Amino acid sequence: MTRKPRRKITIRDVANLVGVHHSTVSRALSPNNRNKISPAVVKKVEKAAEKLGYFPNLVASSLKQNRSFAVGVLIPDLKNPLFPPIIRGIQDTAEAVGYTVITANTDDEEEKERNALRMMQGRSIEGVIIATARRTDPIVEECIEHDIPFVLVNRTVDREDVNAVILDEDFGIRSVLDHLMALKHTRIAHIAGPQHTSTGYHRAECFADYLRMHNLPADLVEPTEKFTVGEGGRAFRKLLARDNNFTAIVAGNDLLALGCVDAMKEMGLLVPENISIAGYDDILFLDRMTPALTTVLVPKYEMGSQAAKTLLEMVGGDSKEPVVLRMQPRLVIRNSTAIASR
Numbered sequence: 001m002t003r004k005p006r007r008k009i010t011i012r013d014v015a016n017l018v019g020v021h022h023s024t025v026s027r028a029l030s031p032n033n034r035n036k037i038s039p040a041v042v043k044k045v046e047k048a049a050e051k052l053g054y055f056p057n058l059v060a061s062s063l064k065q066n067r068s069f070a071v072g073v074l075i076p077d078l079k080n081p082l083f084p085p086i087i088r089g090i091q092d093t094a095e096a097v098g099y100t101v102i103t104a105n106t107d108d109e110e111e112k113e114r115n116a117l118r119m120m121q122g123r124s125i126e127g128v129i130i131a132t133a134r135r136t137d138p139i140v141e142e143c144i145e146h147d148i149p150f151v152l153v154n155r156t157v158d159r160e161d162v163n164a165v166i167l168d169e170d171f172g173i174r175s176v177l178d179h180l181m182a183l184k185h186t187r188i189a190h191i192a193g194p195q196h197t198s199t200g201y202h203r204a205e206c207f208a209d210y211l212r213m214h215n216l217p218a219d220l221v222e223p224t225e226k227f228t229v230g231e232g233g234r235a236f237r238k239l240l241a242r243d244n245n246f247t248a249i250v251a252g253n254d255l256l257a258l259g260c261v262d263a264m265k266e267m268g269l270l271v272p273e274n275i276s277i278a279g280y281d282d283i284l285f286l287d288r289m290t291p292a293l294t295t296v297l298v299p300k301y302e303m304g305s306q307a308a309k310t311l312l313e314m315v316g317g318d319s320k321e322p323v324v325l326r327m328q329p330r331l332v333i334r335n336s337t338a339i340a341s342r
Contacts, residue, residue: 009054017048025049030098070100071311072120072128074139076108080227080255081283082300083131086153089304090129097312099126106132108226113139121148126315129307133157134196149314153307156198161322163314165307166198168326172296173206175331176250176278179294181214184340185248185276189220191235191260193227193252200227203252203280220246224256232259240267247275247340254279254286254295261293261336272338282332291335298329 015022020041027033028045037045049055073090075083091101102125104116113132117139120128127149133140135158143150152164180188190207193200204221211218222239224231232255239246251257257279261271271277271291279286282297306325313320 009052011054013052014045014048014054017052018044020045068100068124068126069098070102070123070125071308071315072117072125073101073103074113074116074128074130074132075103075105076132077227078105082154082253082281082298085300086131086304086307089301089306090153090308091304093305093308094312099312108132110138114142117142127151127311129153129304129311131155133198135198135201136196149311151307151311151314153303154199156324158198160324162324163310163322164324165303165310166324166326167298167303168328169199169202170206172280172298172329172331173203173250174210175329176280176294176296177207177210179331179333180248180250180276180278180337183248183276183337186216186340187220187246188216188248188250189222189239189243189246191232191239191249191251191256192221192223193256194225195223200224200252207250224252227253227255229255229259229262232256233263234259236260236263248337249275249277251277251279254281254283254293257293257295257336261289271336272341274341276337276340278337287334294334294337295332296329297332299327303327 011022011025015025018025024037024041025045028037028042029049034042071094073087075087077083087103094101102120102123106112106116117128128143129151130139131153133152133155137157140157140162152162154166156162156164156166177188188211190204192204195201195204200223204223208218208221220239220243222235224235232251235256236259249260251260257277260277264271264275269275277293279293279295282295286293286295
């Protein structure tokens, strides 16, 4: 015997079970409108919908309102532990008001970034959060040209008319160098991030400015092509080949610092007995390595959440003059830094 197909549950079925008008059910199940209904009614509607197996048709709702309720996020490298907490902050904030987040990993390649943005435009995103920005960035220019609302997060560009949520890099670098100088280090090196990114460039600039201000040599800076462990090791070896008198390293991020630690182990050098090392970001599990890495804690989740709030304000028509929010990092002292060795 052939089973009859189950009838599709509709919003009116939920309304009949609760004893309210179907428009009340619609508002109760919409994150943007449920505040117009009493919490008790919202709870009844949610229970009834779950019991009947009813799910709102988001596509139909989007078509009706001519909106997608979707935002995009461009990430340079999902393998970098810096980014998942940022994405989580974006997602939690956006989903709380009924938005879907579409995330694309670009491997920090311009062509992949362009393709990802076009894919998102094809899905009618209402705005995009960009974590991939270079100091001069064609994706940012494209967003400006086509009036796509966007917010930069973690990185920024060399122009002022953009919304961005970034770090107070000067404060972060100064806190590390204050710590190392208190430990009697005077010959300090910097493994810098890529100079086409604001994070790599500004951290290197802050590093050099601080040392010059304290009348210390600021020539031991080795830039890298990417924020990776492999690049950190390569830069360390190159640095050591031209100068072996430095007693401490400030790395442009934690992955570069881990590359330095690996290279030192291969050479039979000890951290921090021979060279102290400090990172930047405070990614997961640094406190479990030996020695645990001194680093600068970046408020990753909070940055993502603030970037989402800023974008949603723009999408909602509450746009103001572009603003750059600089969030304050914090030094975390662990066992990879010690008093300067002789």
